[in-house]
Amino acid sequence: MTEKSNRRKFLKQVGTLAGVSLVPMSLVEIVWGKESSEKFTFAYISDSHLTQIKGTQFTTNFDDGLKRAVTEVNFMSPKPDFVVYGGDLAQLGKREEIDHGLEVMSGLRGVDVKWVIGEHDYYLDLGDYWQQKVSKLNYSFDHKGVHFVVLCSILTYDEWMDKWPSAEVRMGQMARLDNPQGSPFMVKDPQIEWLKKDLEKIDNSTPVVVLSHSPLYKIFKPWNFWTEDAEKVQAELQRFDKVTVLHGHVHQLLYNQIGNISFYAMMSTAWPWPYPTTYTQQQSAVPKLTVPMNRADPFAARDGTGWGFIDLDSGRANHHYGLWENPSRAVVFKGSQPEDSQFQDPAKQIPPQKHY
Amino acid sequence: MWKKYYRSATLTVFASVFIAAPPVFADEFTDADLKKWQAEFQSVVAEGEKLFHSHLGSNAVGCDQCHPNGSDTHPETYPKFQKQLSKVATLRDMINWCIENPAEGEPLALDDPKMIAIEAYLTWERRGEKLDPGKH
Ligand SMILES: [Fe+2]
Ligand SMILES: [Fe+2]
Numbered sequence: 001m002t003e004k005s006n007r008r009k010f011l012k013q014v015g016t017l018a019g020v021s022l023v024p025m026s027l028v029e030i031v032w033g034k035e036s037s038e039k040f041t042f043a044y045i046s047d048s049h050l051t052q053i054k055g056t057q058f059t060t061n062f063d064d065g066l067k068r069a070v071t072e073v074n075f076m077s078p079k080p081d082f083v084v085y086g087g088d089l090a091q092l093g094k095r096e097e098i099d100h101g102l103e104v105m106s107g108l109r110g111v112d113v114k115w116v117i118g119e120h121d122y123y124l125d126l127g128d129y130w131q132q133k134v135s136k137l138n139y140s141f142d143h144k145g146v147h148f149v150v151l152c153s154i155l156t157y158d159e160w161m162d163k164w165p166s167a168e169v170r171m172g173q174m175a176r177l178d179n180p181q182g183s184p185f186m187v188k189d190p191q192i193e194w195l196k197k198d199l200e201k202i203d204n205s206t207p208v209v210v211l212s213h214s215p216l217y218k219i220f221k222p223w224n225f226w227t228e229d230a231e232k233v234q235a236e237l238q239r240f241d242k243v244t245v246l247h248g249h250v251h252q253l254l255y256n257q258i259g260n261i262s263f264y265a266m267m268s269t270a271w272p273w274p275y276p277t278t279y280t281q282q283q284s285a286v287p288k289l290t291v292p293m294n295r296a297d298p299f300a301a302r303d304g305t306g307w308g309f310i311d312l313d314s315g316r317a318n319h320h321y322g323l324w325e326n327p328s329r330a331v332v333f334k335g336s337q338p339e340d341s342q343f344q345d346p347a348k349q350i351p352p353q354k355h356y
Numbered sequence: 357m358w359k360k361y362y363r364s365a366t367l368t369v370f371a372s373v374f375i376a377a378p379p380v381f382a383d384e385f386t387d388a389d390l391k392k393w394q395a396e397f398q399s400v401v402a403e404g405e406k407l408f409h410s411h412l413g414s415n416a417v418g419c420d421q422c423h424p425n426g427s428d429t430h431p432e433t434y435p436k437f438q439k440q441l442s443k444v445a446t447l448r449d450m451i452n453w454c455i456e457n458p459a460e461g462e463p464l465a466l467d468d469p470k471m472i473a474i475e476a477y478l479t480w481e482r483r484g485e486k487l488d489p490g491k492h
Contacts, residue, residue, distance in 0.1 A: 051416050059415045061458065091416075176409065178424035223424055271421060271458075274428035280485055281425070295428075298454060299440040356430070 040144050043076060043111075045069040045307050046086025046248035047268030049120060050104070052096045061301050062091075063104070065269030068324070069307050070107045081143065083111050086248030086266045087118025087154070087213035093171050095129050102133065114141070118213040118248060119154040119185070119224075123174040124167050127152070138191055140198050146207045146312075149198060151191065153212040153227050153247075156183040177223050177273075184221060184228040185214040192229070195236050207242045207315035215247045215265065217258055220276035220284035225250050237261055242315035252304075253321050253329065256287035257337035263287075264310065264319045264331070264338070272296045272304025275355050291343045293323065294352035300325045397476065404477025407470055413461025419454065419474075426481035433491040447475060 048066040051059040073083060085105065090097035098121065105113060115135035117127060127137055137152035160183035164170040173181055187195075202208065210216065216233050219225035227233070237243045243261045251268035252275060275292055276284035296304030302324040309320030309328070316333035323329060330341040343349050408419045408426065423429055434447040441449065451474055452463040464471040 049421075053414075053416045059417055061415070061417070176420065178420055273422070273424065279425045279427040279481075281481065281483075297440075298450075298458065301458070355428075 040081045041076075041078065041311070042082050042084060043073050043080040043307070043309075044084035044086055044246065044266055045073070045105075045269060046084075046266035047088040047118065047251055047270055048101065048104075049088055049091045049268070049270040050097050050101050051091040052094055052100070058097075058100055059091075062270040065302065065305055066101070066104050067107070068302070069269045070104060072307075072322075073111070074107070074109050080111055082114055083108060084114045084211055084246065085116060086211070086246070087116045088120040088248060088268075089118070089134075090121050092168075092175060093121055093124030093129075098129055098133060114148070114150060114211065116150055116211050116213050116248065117152050117154065119174050122152075122154055124171040126161075138194065146209055147199075147202050149195065149208065149210045151187055151195070151210060151212045151216075151233070153187050153214045153216065153233075154185045154249075155188045155191075156186055156228075180222075182222075182224060184226050185224055186228045187212075187216075187233050188229065189232075192232050192236065195233065199236060202240075204239050205241055207312065208237065208240045208244070209312075210237065210243065210245045212245065212247045214249045215254075215263060216245050216261075217256065217263060219250075219254075219286055220282075222279075222282055223273075223276060225276060225284075234258065234261060244310075244312065244317045246308075246310070253293035253323070253331075254287065254290050255319065255331050255338045256289055262317050262333060262338055264308065264317060266308050267306040267321060267323065269305055269307065278355050289337060289339070291340045291349060292353050292355050293321070293329070294326050294350075295355055297325070400473050400476045401480045403470075404473035404475070404480075407474055408477055411459070412455050413459030415460040417459050419459070422458065426478045429478045429482070430491075431475070431479045431482050432485045432488050434489065436490045436492060447478070451475065451478075 045066070048069075049062050050066065051062055053059060073080065089101035089105075115130075117130055117135070117137055121127070121130050121134075131137065136150075138150055140147065140149045142148070161170065164173060173179055174183075176182070199208075210233075212227075214227045215225060216227050216230045218227070218230055238259065240260065245261055245263045246266060247263065248266045248268070250265045251271060251273040252265060253267065254263075254265035256263040272293070275286050276282075277286050293304065303326065304323075306321065306323040306326075309322050309330075311318045311320075317338065318330065318332040319338065321329040321331070329343070331338045332341050333339075343353065408423075411418055420426075429447070429450075431447050434450075435444045437443070438445040438450070441453070448466050448471055451471065452466075455461045456463055
């Protein structure tokens with residue numbers, strides 16, 4: 001199917017369908033417990049990796065992904081209360097890339113953006129330009145009865161930060177996913193202290209949503225699908241009845257449940273990543289719960305990319321993944337964990353979901 | 357009688373050749389040889405790894421961005437039918453396809469040393485996987 005006809009089909013769907021599960025866009029709809037909050041929605045976009053080639057020239061493929069997401073958010077009805085950006089707006093943390101990203105994102109009409117920083121935005125100038133132009137690195141806010149916390153989860157060991165001859169080299173090293181010279185992501189103690197303080201005033205029954213770039217659990221260290229001090233962060237979240245972590249970085253459909261915490265990955269608008277299980281030289285811990293997205297087709301540039309869609313029913317997450325070039329998927333909270341509404345039963349799974 | 361004569365003649369001829377020529381046989385090699393050949397191979401793998409993590413096309417995109425550790429390239433399944441190419445394709449066809457499309461570059465000659473290096477890297481990262489030609 002061509003890009004054009006797909007787009008037309010999409011716009012038609014948006015125009016004619018009220019059923020949210022059919023709308024292929026990243027819309028997060030929250031329906032908390034009756035007494036605690038009102039129903040609302042937010043959208044999110046992540047991992048656009050806008051890449052400067054030179055001057056004002058940027059990699060078209062990745063520009064196209066973000067532009068498409070922005071266009072689709074503008075068509076959302078009802079309008080989302082805000083948009084979350086999940087990090088990795090830039091590829092090599094350059095001012096030109098961040099500026100370009102802000103310009104494309106400014107196409108969003110009449111919605112606030114809540115920004116999460118990714119490693120590709122951070123490791124050139126350690127978040128300097130980001131903080132000047134885009135957002136604070138960690139902060140919290142309350143929205144209609146839900147407490148949101150944004151973390152900067154892509155910090156790392158000081159020794160690693162200091163071992164490179166230049167900022168550009170450091171950025172390049174961190175930008176390589178399969179880098180044997182890499183270093184694991186961390187939230188680090190000062191920020192965990194901040195988190196502890198921030199949560200002090202929050203009641204156990206208040207739904208908490210944490211927004212981070214890296215998954216706040218451990219999947220595969222060699223690719224940094226990993227947060228080194230994840231357990232410490234999880235410990236701070238343990239006393240709450242309902243906790244949801246939304247993260248970027250992994251560029252794939254992924255969900256998990258650890259104790260009281262539900263985890264959902266956001267899709268990338270730029271490119272999909274293979275599941276770590278497909279790299280057969282090393283062990284990984286991809287959650288068994290996740291029914292994988294369809295294997296991507298290299299002949300369709302937008303395949304395997306997109307954005308997500310969540311509604312939180314009584315404080316639990318139902319996540320609708322809007323997958324370009326694929327039917328959308330809904331992962332809903334059932335009993336004690338997220339489950340795919342259609343494919344969780346192994347007998348219902350389809351051949352493209354087998355990755356090897 | 358005749359048989360006996362024949363055998364001793366053969367033995368004589370064989371023995372004289374063996375004594376006259378140095379003991380070189382095409383199929384004999386030493387541990388040192390094995391080491392050297394492995395090192396030659398590994399140097400091509402290393403070259404392939406470098407290429408795979410560089411920008412082979414015009415748009416500042418590297419192969420590793422979508423295939424960390426060469427994953428999702430499935431060298432053990434080639435040759436196989438690629439419906440979009442409408443033919444049974446080789447790994448090298450697909451390497452070129454990705455150079456031309458996601459990386460927006462010029463295809464390599466199929467026997468280009470760079471092509472061979474990339475192939476060596478991808479197969480090395482997939483070592484131990486059973487051959488499964490044709491598998492999609
Ligand atoms: Fe990313
Ligand atoms: Fe990332």
